[in-house]
Amino acid sequence: MKVCGFTIVRNAVKYDYPVVESITSILPVCDEFLVLVGKSDDATLELIRNIDSPKVRIEESIWDDSLKEGGKVLAVETNKAFDLISNEFNWAFYLQADEVIHEKYHPEIRRSMEEWLRDERVEGLVFNYTHFYGTYRYIGDSRRWYRNEVRVIRNDKSIRSYRDAQGFRKNGNKLKVKPIDASVYHYGWVKNPKTMQTKVLDFHKLWHDENWIRENVKQEDLFDFSDVDSIALFTGTHPAVMAERIMNAEWKIDLDISKKKLSFKKTVLHWFERVTGHRLFEYKNYRII
Secondary structure: OOEEEEEEEOOOOOOOOOHHHHHHHHHHHOOEEEEEEEOOOOOHHHHHHOOOOOOEEEEEEOOOOOOOHHHHHHHHHHHHHHHOOOOOOOEEEEOOOOEEEOHHHHHHHHHHHHHHOOOOOOOEEEEEEEEEEOEEEEEEOOOOOOOEEEEEEEOOOOEEEEOOOOEEEEOOEEEEEEEEEEEEEEEEEOOOHHHHHHHHHHHHOOOOOHHHHHHHOOOOOOOOOOOOOOEEEOOOOOOHHHHHHHHOOOOOOOOOOOOOOOOHHHHHHHHHHHHHOOOOOOOOOEEEO
16 A cells, blocks of 8 residues: 655745644655645745655645635645646545644554555545644634545545535545544644734635725734634644644733634534534535445
């Protein structure tokens, strides 16, 4: 069995992506890792080149920022990266630049890929998600945060990145997948408030024009992390590759986990999920077999 990790990245320094941590977090389970680096306004290419591993393969790309419909450019670039993976690999392990895997999950990931390798019905593996918010202490626990997504796919080029690259489809159909007892740690909402605001403003440009952004996005210098519907304290451990980043975090945010900004309907749904573990009316971009 051979596994190739892959990701896309642009302006990782500007937006403070933990992309180095993301890549290195799964190098132990990959035979190669392909990084498609978009032309950036910062030292992203140098950052990736400084990763000390012979497994890392770097390719370059230019993003078409005119593709604003549903964040399509992200899927286009993801497909570009996937298509660069050679046929010698059985599985492709996709991580976005702000997603990290805890080393405790490595054995289970390898075991699952081995288990389903010869079962052609299985087109991918679906992971759990832990979404961090504001600082490394808090996690989002409301329905706005997706709970699962496909991150390992069979090296079948009829599989395509879907919409804004959150998930995948095959010939327009949901992938047939097996669940895996492993989580993706998503750090996209953990940044200095100034950097977070810059990212939010800039990333809306991948979906909308300037008029929409002026009318719908707060034009402020600092991101308001208190404007959140529901959060909880994180009680686990972070991946080892995140230790230095967490230690060097220079901002502090204190949030009140007791405050909930939920409508009556969402309050009921939130309560039901906490009691039963089941999320009613949940959207799933895959089909478990």
